[in-house]
Amino acid sequence: MTSSTQENPLELFSEFLAEHGLRMTPQRRLILEVFLEHGGHLAAEELYDCVRQLDPSVGQATVYRTVKLLAESGLAKAVRFDEGVTRYEPKHGREHHDHLICVRCRRTEEILDERIEKLQEELARKLGFVLTGHKMDLYGICSKCRRKEQEKD
Amino acid sequence: MTSSTQENPLELFSEFLAEHGLRMTPQRRLILEVFLEHGGHLAAEELYDCVRQLDPSVGQATVYRTVKLLAESGLAKAVRFDEGVTRYEPKHGREHHDHLICVRCRRTEEILDERIEKLQEELARKLGFVLTGHKMDLYGICSKCRRKEQEKD
DNA sequence: CTGGTTGCAAATCGTTTGCAGCGCT
Protein backbone atom coordinates (compact mmCIF):
# COMPACT_ATOMS: atom_id res chain seq x y z
CA MET A 1 0.00 0.00 0.00
CA THR A 2 3.02 2.28 -0.06
CA SER A 3 3.53 1.88 -3.76
CA SER A 4 4.52 5.13 -5.45
CA THR A 5 1.28 5.47 -7.40
CA GLN A 6 -0.69 5.60 -4.19
CA GLU A 7 1.48 8.07 -2.31
CA ASN A 8 -0.47 11.08 -1.30
CA PRO A 9 -0.49 14.02 -3.69
CA LEU A 10 1.26 16.37 -1.33
CA GLU A 11 4.29 14.09 -1.15
CA LEU A 12 4.25 13.57 -4.89
CA PHE A 13 4.17 17.29 -5.47
CA SER A 14 6.99 17.87 -2.99
CA GLU A 15 9.05 15.24 -4.75
CA PHE A 16 8.37 16.82 -8.11
CA LEU A 17 9.39 20.21 -6.80
CA ALA A 18 12.55 18.87 -5.21
CA GLU A 19 13.54 17.06 -8.39
CA HIS A 20 13.31 20.36 -10.21
CA GLY A 21 15.16 22.43 -7.65
CA LEU A 22 11.95 24.03 -6.43
CA ARG A 23 10.48 24.28 -2.96
CA MET A 24 7.30 23.38 -1.16
CA THR A 25 5.73 26.44 0.42
CA PRO A 26 2.61 27.14 2.49
CA GLN A 27 0.94 28.78 -0.51
CA ARG A 28 1.57 25.83 -2.78
CA ARG A 29 0.37 23.44 -0.12
CA LEU A 30 -2.83 25.41 0.36
CA ILE A 31 -3.50 25.71 -3.35
CA LEU A 32 -3.00 22.00 -3.85
CA GLU A 33 -5.34 21.16 -0.97
CA VAL A 34 -8.10 23.42 -2.23
CA PHE A 35 -7.65 22.11 -5.74
CA LEU A 36 -7.91 18.48 -4.69
CA GLU A 37 -10.79 19.05 -2.34
CA HIS A 38 -12.87 20.78 -4.98
CA GLY A 39 -12.42 17.94 -7.37
CA GLY A 40 -14.19 19.40 -10.39
CA HIS A 41 -12.99 21.31 -13.41
CA LEU A 42 -11.66 24.46 -11.86
CA ALA A 43 -10.44 27.48 -13.75
CA ALA A 44 -7.40 29.16 -12.25
CA GLU A 45 -9.48 32.21 -11.50
CA GLU A 46 -12.05 30.16 -9.59
CA LEU A 47 -9.35 28.37 -7.69
CA TYR A 48 -7.96 31.77 -6.78
CA ASP A 49 -11.35 32.79 -5.38
CA CYS A 50 -11.54 29.66 -3.23
CA VAL A 51 -7.99 30.03 -1.98
CA ARG A 52 -8.51 33.69 -1.18
CA GLN A 53 -11.32 32.82 1.18
CA LEU A 54 -8.97 30.73 3.25
CA ASP A 55 -5.99 33.05 2.98
CA PRO A 56 -6.61 36.46 1.44
CA SER A 57 -2.91 37.20 1.30
CA VAL A 58 -2.29 34.73 -1.53
CA GLY A 59 -1.85 36.50 -4.86
CA GLN A 60 -3.46 35.34 -8.06
CA ALA A 61 -0.14 35.12 -9.87
CA THR A 62 0.85 32.48 -7.35
CA VAL A 63 -2.28 30.50 -8.10
CA TYR A 64 -1.67 30.66 -11.84
CA ARG A 65 1.95 29.67 -11.39
CA THR A 66 1.11 26.82 -9.03
CA VAL A 67 -1.63 25.37 -11.16
CA LYS A 68 0.83 25.24 -14.04
CA LEU A 69 3.29 23.40 -11.86
CA LEU A 70 0.56 20.97 -10.87
CA ALA A 71 -0.10 20.27 -14.51
CA GLU A 72 3.61 19.77 -15.20
CA SER A 73 3.93 17.44 -12.25
CA GLY A 74 1.10 15.30 -13.54
CA LEU A 75 -1.16 15.95 -10.57
CA ALA A 76 -3.47 18.11 -12.64
CA LYS A 77 -4.65 18.00 -16.19
CA ALA A 78 -5.55 21.05 -18.22
CA VAL A 79 -8.85 20.76 -20.04
CA ARG A 80 -10.41 23.22 -22.42
CA PHE A 81 -14.07 23.04 -23.23
CA ASP A 82 -15.74 25.37 -25.68
CA GLU A 83 -15.20 28.44 -23.54
CA GLY A 84 -12.19 30.68 -23.47
CA VAL A 85 -10.74 29.48 -20.18
CA THR A 86 -8.38 26.72 -19.20
CA ARG A 87 -9.74 24.44 -16.52
CA TYR A 88 -7.82 21.95 -14.44
CA GLU A 89 -8.93 18.64 -13.07
CA PRO A 90 -7.15 16.39 -10.57
CA LYS A 91 -5.34 13.64 -12.39
CA HIS A 92 -3.33 11.75 -9.79
CA GLY A 93 -4.40 8.15 -9.57
CA ARG A 94 -7.30 8.79 -11.88
CA GLU A 95 -8.03 6.95 -15.08
CA HIS A 96 -8.09 8.80 -18.35
CA HIS A 97 -11.59 9.84 -19.28
CA ASP A 98 -13.49 12.07 -21.65
CA HIS A 99 -16.36 14.46 -21.00
CA LEU A 100 -20.05 14.71 -21.67
CA ILE A 101 -21.17 18.29 -21.11
CA CYS A 102 -24.68 19.67 -20.87
CA VAL A 103 -24.83 22.78 -23.01
CA ARG A 104 -27.64 24.16 -20.87
CA CYS A 105 -26.52 23.71 -17.27
CA ARG A 106 -22.84 22.93 -17.90
CA ARG A 107 -23.04 19.81 -15.77
CA THR A 108 -20.24 17.51 -16.81
CA GLU A 109 -20.12 13.73 -16.75
CA GLU A 110 -16.92 11.79 -17.07
CA ILE A 111 -17.09 9.09 -19.67
CA LEU A 112 -14.88 6.33 -20.98
CA ASP A 113 -15.38 3.79 -23.69
CA GLU A 114 -12.63 1.33 -24.44
CA ARG A 115 -14.04 0.58 -27.88
CA ILE A 116 -13.72 4.22 -28.84
CA GLU A 117 -10.19 4.40 -27.46
CA LYS A 118 -9.20 1.41 -29.57
CA LEU A 119 -10.73 2.89 -32.70
CA GLN A 120 -8.87 6.14 -32.11
CA GLU A 121 -5.55 4.31 -31.97
CA GLU A 122 -6.41 2.40 -35.09
CA LEU A 123 -7.45 5.51 -36.95
CA ALA A 124 -4.26 7.38 -36.08
CA ARG A 125 -2.05 4.46 -36.96
CA LYS A 126 -3.66 4.17 -40.36
CA LEU A 127 -2.65 7.75 -41.08
CA GLY A 128 0.92 7.22 -39.93
CA PHE A 129 0.58 8.94 -36.57
CA VAL A 130 1.71 7.73 -33.19
CA LEU A 131 -0.88 8.97 -30.73
CA THR A 132 0.31 11.02 -27.80
CA GLY A 133 -3.10 11.90 -26.46
CA HIS A 134 -6.57 12.94 -27.39
CA LYS A 135 -9.57 14.84 -26.22
CA MET A 136 -13.16 14.01 -26.82
CA ASP A 137 -15.97 16.23 -25.56
CA LEU A 138 -19.57 15.30 -26.21
CA TYR A 139 -22.08 18.13 -25.97
CA GLY A 140 -25.74 17.54 -25.36
CA ILE A 141 -28.73 18.30 -23.21
CA CYS A 142 -29.14 16.33 -20.02
CA SER A 143 -32.42 14.77 -18.97
CA LYS A 144 -33.00 17.33 -16.24
CA CYS A 145 -32.69 20.25 -18.64
CA ARG A 146 -34.88 18.58 -21.21
CA ARG A 147 -37.59 18.14 -18.60
CA LYS A 148 -37.34 21.78 -17.64
CA GLU A 149 -37.75 22.86 -21.23
CA GLN A 150 -40.81 20.70 -21.75
CA GLU A 151 -42.51 22.26 -18.76
CA LYS A 152 -42.22 25.66 -20.40
CA ASP A 153 -44.08 24.55 -23.53
CA MET B 1 -28.64 21.61 -58.85
CA THR B 2 -30.50 24.58 -57.43
CA SER B 3 -31.40 22.82 -54.19
CA SER B 4 -30.91 25.03 -51.18
CA THR B 5 -28.01 22.99 -49.78
CA GLN B 6 -26.03 23.65 -52.91
CA GLU B 7 -26.67 27.36 -53.21
CA ASN B 8 -23.50 29.30 -53.18
CA PRO B 9 -22.25 30.52 -49.83
CA LEU B 10 -22.56 34.18 -50.70
CA GLU B 11 -26.27 33.83 -51.33
CA LEU B 12 -26.71 31.76 -48.21
CA PHE B 13 -24.96 34.39 -46.17
CA SER B 14 -27.04 37.18 -47.69
CA GLU B 15 -30.18 35.24 -46.87
CA PHE B 16 -29.04 34.71 -43.32
CA LEU B 17 -28.30 38.40 -42.94
CA ALA B 18 -31.61 39.43 -44.42
CA GLU B 19 -33.50 37.07 -42.16
CA HIS B 20 -31.90 38.74 -39.20
CA GLY B 21 -32.42 42.30 -40.35
CA LEU B 22 -28.75 42.67 -41.24
CA ARG B 23 -27.11 43.76 -44.49
CA MET B 24 -24.65 42.47 -47.00
CA THR B 25 -21.71 44.83 -47.41
CA PRO B 26 -18.53 44.88 -49.49
CA GLN B 27 -16.46 44.12 -46.39
CA ARG B 28 -18.54 41.10 -45.47
CA ARG B 29 -18.42 39.84 -49.01
CA LEU B 30 -14.65 40.18 -49.15
CA ILE B 31 -14.13 38.50 -45.79
CA LEU B 32 -16.34 35.60 -46.79
CA GLU B 33 -14.49 35.14 -50.08
CA VAL B 34 -11.07 35.15 -48.45
CA PHE B 35 -12.29 32.79 -45.75
CA LEU B 36 -13.68 30.27 -48.22
CA GLU B 37 -10.71 30.46 -50.51
CA HIS B 38 -8.23 29.76 -47.76
CA GLY B 39 -10.07 26.67 -46.69
CA GLY B 40 -7.99 25.74 -43.65
CA HIS B 41 -8.37 26.45 -39.96
CA LEU B 42 -8.00 30.17 -39.89
CA ALA B 43 -7.81 32.31 -36.78
CA ALA B 44 -9.64 35.63 -36.98
CA GLU B 45 -6.31 37.43 -36.73
CA GLU B 46 -4.88 35.47 -39.66
CA LEU B 47 -7.99 36.09 -41.69
CA TYR B 48 -7.57 39.77 -40.94
CA ASP B 49 -4.02 39.66 -42.29
CA CYS B 50 -5.19 38.05 -45.52
CA VAL B 51 -8.06 40.46 -45.97
CA ARG B 52 -5.84 43.43 -45.28
CA GLN B 53 -3.63 42.52 -48.19
CA LEU B 54 -6.57 42.83 -50.54
CA ASP B 55 -8.14 45.86 -48.90
CA PRO B 56 -6.07 47.60 -46.22
CA SER B 57 -9.02 49.76 -45.22
CA VAL B 58 -10.89 46.89 -43.58
CA GLY B 59 -10.64 47.01 -39.79
CA GLN B 60 -9.94 44.01 -37.64
CA ALA B 61 -13.09 44.53 -35.58
CA THR B 62 -15.06 44.00 -38.76
CA VAL B 63 -13.27 40.73 -39.38
CA TYR B 64 -13.94 39.51 -35.86
CA ARG B 65 -17.57 40.54 -36.13
CA THR B 66 -18.03 38.96 -39.53
CA VAL B 67 -16.43 35.66 -38.64
CA LYS B 68 -18.83 35.40 -35.72
CA LEU B 69 -21.72 35.99 -38.07
CA LEU B 70 -20.38 33.31 -40.36
CA ALA B 71 -20.33 30.89 -37.47
CA GLU B 72 -23.88 31.82 -36.50
CA SER B 73 -25.06 31.44 -40.06
CA GLY B 74 -23.63 27.94 -40.21
CA LEU B 75 -21.16 28.74 -42.98
CA ALA B 76 -18.24 28.52 -40.60
CA LYS B 77 -17.49 26.35 -37.63
CA ALA B 78 -15.42 27.48 -34.67
CA VAL B 79 -12.76 24.99 -33.65
CA ARG B 80 -10.47 25.23 -30.68
CA PHE B 81 -7.37 23.11 -30.50
CA ASP B 82 -5.08 23.18 -27.51
CA GLU B 83 -3.90 26.72 -28.16
CA GLY B 84 -5.49 29.89 -26.91
CA VAL B 85 -7.09 30.99 -30.18
CA THR B 86 -10.36 30.26 -31.87
CA ARG B 87 -10.02 29.01 -35.42
CA TYR B 88 -12.72 28.82 -38.04
CA GLU B 89 -13.20 26.30 -40.80
CA PRO B 90 -15.64 26.42 -43.70
CA LYS B 91 -18.63 24.27 -42.93
CA HIS B 92 -21.09 24.81 -45.74
CA GLY B 93 -21.69 21.63 -47.66
CA ARG B 94 -18.95 19.83 -45.77
CA GLU B 95 -19.36 16.64 -43.83
CA HIS B 96 -18.76 16.66 -40.12
CA HIS B 97 -15.27 15.51 -39.25
CA ASP B 98 -12.80 15.38 -36.40
CA HIS B 99 -9.12 16.25 -36.32
CA LEU B 100 -5.81 14.48 -36.02
CA ILE B 101 -3.12 17.01 -35.15
CA CYS B 102 0.64 16.59 -35.19
CA VAL B 103 1.97 18.07 -31.97
CA ARG B 104 5.32 18.79 -33.63
CA CYS B 105 4.50 20.43 -36.95
CA ARG B 106 0.83 21.24 -36.30
CA ARG B 107 -0.21 19.59 -39.53
CA THR B 108 -3.86 18.64 -39.25
CA GLU B 109 -5.69 15.76 -40.88
CA GLU B 110 -9.43 15.55 -41.03
CA ILE B 111 -10.79 12.24 -39.85
CA LEU B 112 -14.11 10.52 -39.56
CA ASP B 113 -15.10 7.14 -38.24
CA GLU B 114 -18.72 6.13 -38.31
CA ARG B 115 -18.17 3.47 -35.69
CA ILE B 116 -16.92 6.08 -33.24
CA GLU B 117 -19.81 8.39 -34.05
CA LYS B 118 -22.26 5.60 -33.30
CA LEU B 119 -20.57 4.76 -30.02
CA GLN B 120 -20.68 8.39 -28.98
CA GLU B 121 -24.43 8.53 -29.52
CA GLU B 122 -24.88 5.32 -27.61
CA LEU B 123 -22.75 6.54 -24.73
CA ALA B 124 -24.63 9.81 -24.41
CA ARG B 125 -28.02 8.14 -24.61
CA LYS B 126 -27.09 5.76 -21.81
CA LEU B 127 -26.45 8.76 -19.57
CA GLY B 128 -29.71 10.44 -20.47
CA PHE B 129 -28.27 13.03 -22.80
CA VAL B 130 -29.44 14.00 -26.26
CA LEU B 131 -26.31 14.83 -28.22
CA THR B 132 -26.12 18.22 -29.89
CA GLY B 133 -22.55 17.92 -31.08
CA HIS B 134 -19.10 16.77 -30.15
CA LYS B 135 -15.48 17.41 -30.71
CA MET B 136 -12.73 14.87 -30.92
CA ASP B 137 -9.11 15.87 -31.41
CA LEU B 138 -6.42 13.24 -31.63
CA TYR B 139 -2.89 14.42 -30.93
CA GLY B 140 0.14 12.54 -32.14
CA ILE B 141 3.36 12.68 -34.07
CA CYS B 142 3.15 12.29 -37.81
CA SER B 143 5.43 10.01 -39.77
CA LYS B 144 7.41 12.90 -41.23
CA CYS B 145 8.22 14.33 -37.84
CA ARG B 146 9.13 10.93 -36.44
CA ARG B 147 11.57 10.43 -39.28
CA LYS B 148 13.14 13.80 -38.61
CA GLU B 149 13.62 12.97 -34.96
CA GLN B 150 15.26 9.66 -35.74
CA GLU B 151 17.79 11.34 -37.98
CA LYS B 152 18.93 13.44 -35.06
CA ASP B 153 19.69 10.39 -32.88
C1' DC C 1 -34.15 59.10 -43.78
C1' DT C 2 -33.32 55.37 -40.70
C1' DG C 3 -30.99 52.12 -38.62
C1' DG C 4 -27.42 48.83 -39.48
C1' DT C 5 -22.22 49.11 -40.44
C1' DT C 6 -17.58 50.66 -40.26
C1' DG C 7 -12.84 51.83 -38.49
C1' DC C 8 -10.68 53.42 -34.69
C1' DA C 9 -9.25 53.31 -30.17
C1' DA C 10 -10.17 52.10 -25.70
C1' DA C 11 -11.79 48.43 -22.82
C1' DT C 12 -12.04 43.75 -21.39
C1' DC C 13 -10.81 38.99 -20.27
C1' DG C 14 -7.72 35.44 -18.97
C1' DT C 15 -3.11 34.89 -18.31
C1' DT C 16 1.91 35.97 -17.95
C1' DT C 17 5.87 38.54 -16.49
C1' DG C 18 9.20 42.00 -14.25
C1' DC C 19 10.57 43.28 -10.08
C1' DA C 20 11.72 44.43 -5.26
C1' DG C 21 11.36 42.30 -1.01
C1' DC C 22 10.90 38.02 1.75
C1' DG C 23 12.06 33.54 3.67
C1' DC C 24 13.96 28.78 3.31
C1' DT C 25 18.03 25.91 3.73
Add this chain to the structure above:
DNA sequence: AGCGCTGCAAACGATTTGCAACCAG
Protein backbone atom coordinates in the same frame (compact mmCIF):
# COMPACT_ATOMS: atom_id res chain seq x y z
C1' DA D 1 24.54 34.33 1.69
C1' DG D 2 22.11 32.51 -2.06
C1' DC D 3 18.32 31.26 -4.62
C1' DG D 4 13.72 30.42 -5.00
C1' DC D 5 9.32 32.38 -3.69
C1' DT D 6 5.87 35.93 -3.14
C1' DG D 7 2.47 39.78 -4.12
C1' DC D 8 1.84 43.62 -6.77
C1' DA D 9 1.10 45.93 -10.77
C1' DA D 10 2.10 46.37 -15.37
C1' DA D 11 2.24 43.89 -19.76
C1' DC D 12 0.26 40.70 -22.76
C1' DG D 13 -2.50 38.51 -26.73
C1' DA D 14 -6.95 37.59 -28.27
C1' DT D 15 -11.28 39.43 -28.54
C1' DT D 16 -15.06 42.81 -27.63
C1' DT D 17 -17.20 47.20 -27.31
C1' DG D 18 -18.39 52.42 -27.45
C1' DC D 19 -18.66 55.79 -30.60
C1' DA D 20 -19.11 59.18 -34.37
C1' DA D 21 -19.11 59.08 -39.14
C1' DC D 22 -20.92 56.48 -42.96
C1' DC D 23 -23.84 54.12 -46.26
C1' DA D 24 -27.33 50.59 -47.85
C1' DG D 25 -32.22 49.89 -48.36
